[in-house]
Amino acid sequence: MLEVIWLIPAFPLAGFLLILLFGRRLGDPKAGYLAATMVLASFVVAVGAFFDLRTMPAEERQHVEVLFSWVPVSSLHIDMAFLADPLSLTMCLFVTGVGFLIHLYAVGYMHGDPKFSKFFLYMNLFVTSMVVLVLGENLLVTFLGWEGVGTCSYFLISFWHTRDSAATAGKKAFITNRVGDWGVMLAMFWSFQAIGSVSYSALNGAAESGALARSTATAIAMLLFVGAVGKSAQLPLYLWLPDAMEGPTPVSALIHAATMVTAGVFLMTRVSPVLEASAVWAPQVIAWIGALTALFAASIAVAQNDIKKVLAYSTVSQLGYMFLAIGSGAYVAAIFHMVTHAFFKALLFLGAGSVIHGMHHEQDMRRMGQIRRYMPITAGTFIVGWLAIAGVPPFAGFWSKDEILLFVLADNIALYVIGIVTALLTAYYMTRQVIMVFFGEAKWESHAEEHGAHGEFKPHESPPIMLIPLVVLAGLAIVGGLIQLPSFGWVPSGAQHQLENWTEPVIEFAEADIAGTWADGHKLILIGIAVASGLIGIALAWLVYQRKRFRPVEPQLLEEGWKYDQTVSAFMGGPGRKAFEAVAWFDSAVVDGAVHGVARLVRGSAGEIRKAQTGNVRNYAGIVGVGVVLLLAWFVIFRGVM
Numbered sequence: 153m154l155e156v157i158w159l160i161p162a163f164p165l166a167g168f169l170l171i172l173l174f175g176r177r178l179g180d181p182k183a184g185y186l187a188a189t190m191v192l193a194s195f196v197v198a199v200g201a202f203f204d205l206r207t208m209p210a211e212e213r214q215h216v217e218v219l220f221s222w223v224p225v226s227s228l229h230i231d232m233a234f235l236a237d238p239l240s241l242t243m244c245l246f247v248t249g250v251g252f253l254i255h256l257y258a259v260g261y262m263h264g265d266p267k268f269s270k271f272f273l274y275m276n277l278f279v280t281s282m283v284v285l286v287l288g289e290n291l292l293v294t295f296l297g298w299e300g301v302g303t304c305s306y307f308l309i310s311f312w313h314t315r316d317s318a319a320t321a322g323k324k325a326f327i328t329n330r331v332g333d334w335g336v337m338l339a340m341f342w343s344f345q346a347i348g349s350v351s352y353s354a355l356n357g358a359a360e361s362g363a364l365a366r367s368t369a370t371a372i373a374m375l376l377f378v379g380a381v382g383k384s385a386q387l388p389l390y391l392w393l394p395d396a397m398e399g400p401t402p403v404s405a406l407i408h409a410a411t412m413v414t415a416g417v418f419l420m421t422r423v424s425p426v427l428e429a430s431a432v433w434a435p436q437v438i439a440w441i442g443a444l445t446a447l448f449a450a451s452i453a454v455a456q457n458d459i460k461k462v463l464a465y466s467t468v469s470q471l472g473y474m475f476l477a478i479g480s481g482a483y484v485a486a487i488f489h490m491v492t493h494a495f496f497k498a499l500l501f502l503g504a505g506s507v508i509h510g511m512h513h514e515q516d517m518r519r520m521g522q523i524r525r526y527m528p529i530t531a532g533t534f535i536v537g538w539l540a541i542a543g544v545p546p547f548a549g550f551w552s553k554d555e556i557l558l559f560v561l562a563d564n565i566a567l568y569v570i571g572i573v574t575a576l577l578t579a580y581y582m583t584r585q586v587i588m589v590f591f592g593e594a595k596w597e598s599h600a601e602e603h604g605a606h607g608e609f610k611p612h613e614s615p616p617i618m619l620i621p622l623v624v625l626a627g628l629a630i631v632g633g634l635i636q637l638p639s640f641g642w643v644p645s646g647a648q649h650q651l652e653n654w655t656e657p658v659i660e661f662a663e664a665d666i667a668g669t670w671a672d673g674h675k676l677i678l679i680g681i682a683v684a685s686g687l688i689g690i691a692l693a694w695l696v697y698q699r700k701r702f703r704p705v706e707p708q709l710l711e712e713g714w715k716y717d718q719t720v721s722a723f724m725g726g727p728g729r730k731a732f733e734a735v736a737w738f739d740s741a742v743v744d745g746a747v748h749g750v751a752r753l754v755r756g757s758a759g760e761i762r763k764a765q766t767g768n769v770r771n772y773a774g775i776v777g778v779g780v781v782l783l784l785a786w787f788v789i790f791r792g793v794m
Contacts, residue, residue: 153200154215157236160201160244161283163193167276175269184259187272191255191279195248202241206654213238213657216289216353223292227348233289235352239658242487242651243286243418246494247411251279253621257502258402260617261509271311275406278304282411286418291340291350294419298336298383301412302329308407309399321395328392332382332416339375342368352422359425360661370430376423377438380416384471387445391717393468397460401505404460408467409498414490417474421483424662428481439479439563443570446472448714450577454584455710458515459504462585465713466541467497469574473556476571481664482559484636484652489552491651492632496540496549499625503534506614506622507589511596517585522594526611529619531590533626538586540629542579543686545679548632554682555636561678562666572685579689587697638675 167190175183205213215236223230234240255275262271281300288294303326310322343350346368347358355372358364380386385393393413397404407413420427420438427435449468456462470493477486508515510527524531540547543554553575561568596611613619636651666672695701709715764775 153197153204154236155217156197157201157215157217157234157287158219159197160194160248160287161280163190163197164276164279164283166190168273168280171269171273171276175273178269180263180265180268181259183269183272184255184262187276188252188255188259190276191248191252194279194283195245195252198241198244198248201236202245205236205238205241210653210657218289228344230290230292230350232293234287234293235289236287237658238655239418239421239487240286242491242655243414244283246491247282247286248279250409250494250498250625251282251406251411253624254402254406254498254502257405257505257618257621258400260615261402261505262400267311271308271400274304274307274311275402278308278406278411282415285415290352291336291343291355294422295333295336295340298379298415299333301407301415302326302333302383305329305396305407305412308403309396311399311403315398317395318398321392321398325392325396328389329382331389332379335375335378335382336419339372339379342372342375346372356423356425356661359423359429362429364426364429366429366431369426370434373423373427373430373434374437376419376426377434380420380475381441382416383419384413384416384475385468386416386441386472386475387448390445390449390468391713391720394461394464394713394717397458397464401460401501401508404464405498405501405505408464409494409501413467413471414474414494417471417478417486417490420475420478421486421659424478424483424659427478428662435479435481436564437479439476439560439567442472442475442477442479443567443574444472445469446476446574447570447577448472450574450581452710452713453581454577455706456581457517457711459507459517459520459585459589460501460515462517462581463497463500463504466500466578466582469578470497470541473553473571473574476560476567477556480556480559480563480567481662482556483659483663484649484655485552485555485559487655487659488636488651489549489556491635492540492548492552492629495625495628495632496537496547499533499537499622499629500541502618502622502625503530503537506530506618507534507611509614509618510611512609514596517588519595520589521592521596522590523596523611524590527613529613530622533619533622534590535586536626536629538582540632542582542690543575543682544690545683546630546633548629550683550686551633551636551638554679555638557682558671558675558678559664559666562669562671563664572681575682576685576689579686580693583690583693584697587693591698640675 167187170186171178171183178186205215216233217236218231218233220232221229222232255272258271258275262268265271278301281297281304283297285294285297285301288297306322306326309325310319313319313322340350343355346364347354349355355364359369382389393408396407446469449465449472453462453465453469456465470489474486474489474493477483477489507520507523507527507530510523510530511520514520536547540549543550557568557571557575560571596609634647634650636649637647639648671678696704712718
């Protein structure tokens with residue numbers, strides 16, 4: 153299977169081409185089933201490749217499949233090649249596996265949409281781009297997929313482009329990601345200038361051997377981090393992701409749970425040796441930005457009323473956790489949380505979509521309540537996702553979040569405190585959401601007339617094709633932690649640190665060693681603190697929103713996201729626009745003016761000189777004679793020849 157690893161992106165690409173050619177003829181739901189089948193085929197190939205690689209010794213778990221020579225230009229030689237190793241296959245497994253479930257769900261969710269086949273055309277192209285991104289053997293192939301997911305996110309977020317808010321959100325996502333793309337491009341140029349290659353093996357090998365200067369490693373790592381900040385929605389470029397909720401809910405689940413937003417985390421893990429070889433402050437910057445992003449987004453989520461906006465800010469916060477892990481040298485923990493997050497966040501987004509579907513497209517949680525009676529499967533699976541993200545054992549999110557906090561405490565106690573506070577806020581706002589939607593008071597009855605139901609409006613459960621993915625994801629959110637169980641006496645030795653053992657060839661050079669630290673010796677205490685923070689957050693939200701013992705604290709400032717988005721928009725529309733106009737004027741008047749001025753000078757001078765070309769031989773002879781006299785005079789007077 154390793155030799156046909158190219159089939160992983162080939163199947164969804166084939167689905168894209170088939171729907172492009174025959175999508176209208178296939179229609180609803182056949183186009184959706186075709187798209188889902190192609191992603192399922194990719195998942196099957198990824199599973200086969202996983203077992204092939206699993207049978208190899210750890211040091212041999214790497215296979216490069218070269219398709220063709222892509223850029224053979226002088227000393228620059230870049231192949232269109234795919235790299236199958238533990239990191240890329242781990243990504244492929246959950247991208248295609250969760251992606252298939254989201255495609256299946258979307259068949260029911262998008263039923264009746266007039267652009268049904270076009271939606272799945274974009275979805276298949278998105279999956280193609282994402283697996284190219286993670287399978288790329290070099291930075292340029294990764295960048296091809298990187299740009300592909302950025303373009304597809306624009307198509308999908310603004311899918312309902314007749315709504316101004318959706319069209320604006322798509323443009324904001326596209327433009328914001330271009331800022332990060334600038335960093336990735338510069339990193340590629342710098343890599344080629346430094347080592348003559350953009351291959352990961354050459355770049356990481358140079359970092360591990362010490363052939364890469366510290367300053368060069370720092371520059372490449374930080375430029376790639378700029379790209380990661382844009383793609384994975386970290387401060388200051390996070391603002392595109394909450395607005396991206398304007399897209400259909402399956403898009404939210406695909407982009408913001410299992411695929412695009414994790415690309416930055418993947419990229420930083422892929423070049424972990426370069427980050428390890430960089431200056432000491434580089435990983436500290438990554439850790440602090442991740443921690444501040446996690447806390448910042450969690451504080452905003454506590455005051456959101458749109459069911460999808462809560463999950464959007466939650467995604468930003470959880471991605472901050474992953475970057476906090478990377479900055480702390482906990483690459484395994486970052487991958488672990490990436491996988492578990494794909495399970496429970498996809499579950500939560502699809503659950504939210506089921507609620508919206510059952511509530512006749514209502515998204516305001518203040519108009520919900522008590523709908524668990526009418527949507528029991530949706531409610532039950534959503535509650536599993538809530539417990540997972542809140543860090544309640546034994547659900548998947550508890551294990552991955554606890555491992556991140558363990559490494560963070562060993563590295564920096566201040567960052568650990570921020571992580572614990574963020575965990576408490578996460579449990580708080582997610583409990584708030586569960587109560588407002590599934591418990592509390594039924595507030596949807598008073599809005600029946602707005603939906604044209606005239607008092608007969610009731611929520612209803614979603615069709616089976618939407619519920620099956622919820623049940624599967626709920627199961628994964630329960631047992632997902634088994635892939636990386638800690639080393640406790642009650643855990644069989646063969647079941648401990650499975651993910652760490654699997655990814656060791658990729659991360660062993662850069663992974664932090666916390667053996668012998670206080671954190672490593674007091675794991676049970678840290679587990680207790682982490683569980684307590686989650687339970688406190690749940691209890692507080694229950695007292696405020698269910699028992700109503702305290703008044704909710706939801707300041708307008710938090711509801712408006714600390715006014716960050718408005719501030720950026722005001723700057724871009726005011727001083728920013730004037731600055732851009734000034735740059736455009738300078739480019740037009742000064743840069744282009746200098747170029748055009750030189751051209752005019754040359755043209756004018758040539759015109760005057762051309763007048764001397766009369767065609768009269770006697771004139772030419774006279775000019776030659778004058779020239780000879782002048783030369784003789786110069787030699788006599790200035791050179792003293794005579």
